[in-house]
Amino acid sequence: MHTKRHEQFRSTPDPAEWTTPIEPFRIAGNIYYVGTEGLSAYLIVSDRGAILLDGTLQQNAALIERNIESVGVALKDVKIVISDHAHTDHVGAIAKIKADTGAEFIASAGDRWALEHGEPRGDTTYAPMTFPPIHVDAIIGDGETKHLGNVVLTAHLTPGHTPGCTTWSMSVQDGDTSLRVVFLCSITVAGNVLVGNKAYPGIVADYRATFDRLQAMPADIVLTSHPDMSDVLGRRARRDAGDVNAFVDPTELPRIVSTARAEFEKSLAAASKPKH
Secondary structure, three states, rough: OOOOOOOOOOOOOOOOOHHEEEOOEEEEEEEEEEOOOOOOOOOEEEEEEEEEOOOOOOOHHHHHHHHHEEEEEEEEHHEEEEOOOOHHHOOOHHHHHHHHHOOOEOHHHHHHHHHHHOOOOOOOOOOOOOOOOOOOOOOOOOOOOOEOEEEEEEEEEEEOOOOOOOEEEEEEEEOOOOEEEEEOOOOOOOOEOOOOOOOOOHHHHHHHHHHHHOOOOOEEEEOOHHHHHHHHHHHHHHHHHOOOOOOOOOHHHHHHHHHHHHHHHHHHHOOOOOOO
C-alpha cells in the first residue's frame, strides 16, 4: 500500500489524513503509535522515560503532545527525540516538542545540516517545504546504540531518500516473545533527482546500498513513517478483531524493499533516457 503523496509540494495542499487525529494505541510491548491518520509518530516507553520517533507536521505539535500524554507519559518524561529523515512531514513539529519536553535530539551527520537549517538537502522535482530548525544535540553513527533505561535503540544509516536517512531497530518483549522491531526510513524516490543531482551526487549508489542492506535485515515488525506503507492501522484493526499476531510479519520488510527497488530502477531508467 502507498499513500497518495509521500512528500509535500508547495503547489498542493497536504493530504487531509496528515492532520486527522486518531486514538493513540499500543503496538507491541512498550511501543505506542501517537501520530495522525497519515503520518506516524512512535513513542517508546522505558523505565526511565520515553523516546519519541518523528513528530509529523509543524501544525500537529499540540496533537502529538496530547497523544503522548493520553498514553500516560508526561511531556517532561520524554527524554529523547529522534527522527528517520529530515523532511517537513516527519520533523516539522519536533522543534516545538523538543522545547516543550526539554528532550535531547539525536540525529545522523548526513541530515544534520538540513535539520539545523530547516531545509531538506538534495535536488528534487518539487520545491520542498521548509520547517522550524532543530538543534541537534548529539550525532549518532551507523551501528551505534542509544540507551534509555531498559530500551536500546540501534541506528542503521540507510541514505538515499535523504543523505542522513536513518532506520532504527530494537527488540521488544511482547508477553513471552522477543520481537525484532525495525522503524524503517523512507526508501521511495518521491521526487528525488536521480541523474545529475548536484546537491547529492552519490544518491544512486546510496539507494542501491540501502536496498541491499535492508533486504538482509531481520524484522518481525516493520513500522514506517507513513503508516500505510506497512499497513500499521490495518494491522491494528486486525489485532483488535482478535488476530494477536497482526503486527508480526517477517516477510514485510523484504517485500517493501523489493517494491521500492523496482520502482527506483524504473525511475532511474526513465531519468537516464537521452532527451531529444
